[in-house]
Amino acid sequence: MSFQAKVRSQDGVVTFRLAGELDSRSAPRFHEMITQAVVPAARKLVLQMDELSYMSSAGLRCLVYAHQRAGNGVDIELVGTQPEVAETIRLTGFDRSLIMRAHR
Amino acid sequence: MRTTDRFRLTGDYGMALVVADLVTTVAGMGRLSKRQAYRLRLAADEITTNITCHGYCGEKGVVDIEGGVGDDWVWLHIEDEAPPFDPTHHCRVTVPDAVQEGGYGLFLAVTGIDHFAYDYSGGRNRNTLLVRRLPAHEDTLDGGTDDECHRAAGRRTGSVH
Numbered sequence: 001m002s003f004q005a006k007v008r009s010q011d012g013v014v015t016f017r018l019a020g021e022l023d024s025r026s027a028p029r030f031h032e033m034i035t036q037a038v039v040p041a042a043r044k045l046v047l048q049m050d051e052l053s054y055m056s057s058a059g060l061r062c063l064v065y066a067h068q069r070a071g072n073g074v075d076i077e078l079v080g081t082q083p084e085v086a087e088t089i090r091l092t093g094f095d096r097s098l099i100m101r102a103h104r
Numbered sequence: 105m106r107t108t109d110r111f112r113l114t115g116d117y118g119m120a121l122v123v124a125d126l127v128t129t130v131a132g133m134g135r136l137s138k139r140q141a142y143r144l145r146l147a148a149d150e151i152t153t154n155i156t157c158h159g160y161c162g163e164k165g166v167v168d169i170e171g172g173v174g175d176d177w178v179w180l181h182i183e184d185e186a187p188p189f190d191p192t193h194h195c196r197v198t199v200p201d202a203v204q205e206g207g208y209g210l211f212l213a214v215t216g217i218d219h220f221a222y223d224y225s226g227g228r229n230r231n232t233l234l235v236r237r238l239p240a241h242e243d244t245l246d247g248g249t250d251d252e253c254h255r256a257a258g259r260r261t262g263s264v265h
Contacts, residue, residue, distance in 0.1 A: 084139055
């Protein structure tokens with residue numbers, strides 16, 4: 001399944017809705033979206049992950065990039081992450097830098 | 105033992121799809137759980153991506169991939185003709201304390217499956233990826249206990265076995 005992403009920004013909260021497969025082919029597009037959307041005024045990032053069925057290390061690097069771009073003190077919340085994707089994040093230890101919720 | 109077709113890839117755009125399809129096929133043959141199949145696909149994706157991105161120094165080169173099922177294991181062989189490269193010597197063995205920019209791919213490939221082996225012979229790198237088949241009475245479960253152990257092993261020691 002191809003990767004799809006939508007972004008919305010409101011009151012400093014940047015929300016990405018991700019779907020499909022985030023891998024080495026699709027990651028550059030998501031990386032560019034992060035560059036455009038995650039501005040210094042952002043105070044919180046929310047990623048709706050429930051429709052994201054696959055994420056490789058290339059996708060993980062996008063999350064790391066978003067974390068770095070947002071800066072310290074900006075919460076990054078992953079919502080509805082599928083178990084296998086969540087496990088990939090946990091294996092790397094990056095879950096310690098995120099808030100992972102089942103639902104909003 | 106049953107095997108899949110052997111695919112020769114050349115770093116084309118659709119390579120990830122071929123890898124995904126092959127893993128789906130071999131995971132079905134071996135009755136792997138969804139979680140096991142996902143991890144095998146992730147490992148194969150990371151290894152093949154690494155080869156195509158770095159193995160041939162920017163040039164296109166062949167990647168051969170083949171899978172099979174034995175009594176106890178589902179396996180993949182991924183081979184290339186790039187200079188010798190042992191993934192187990194180029195990835196961290198423990199989870200980092202701080203967020204890292206990269207280096208996750210080979211770590212996930214090597215620690216995310218039950219066994220990873222590398223050898224170099226006849227001018228070819230050969231990566232062997234193994235996932236242990238669940239006993240028949242467990243194959244409707246998702247291998248939670250095994251995965252918990254493996255995750256713990258990955259965090260603690262980075263064991264590749």
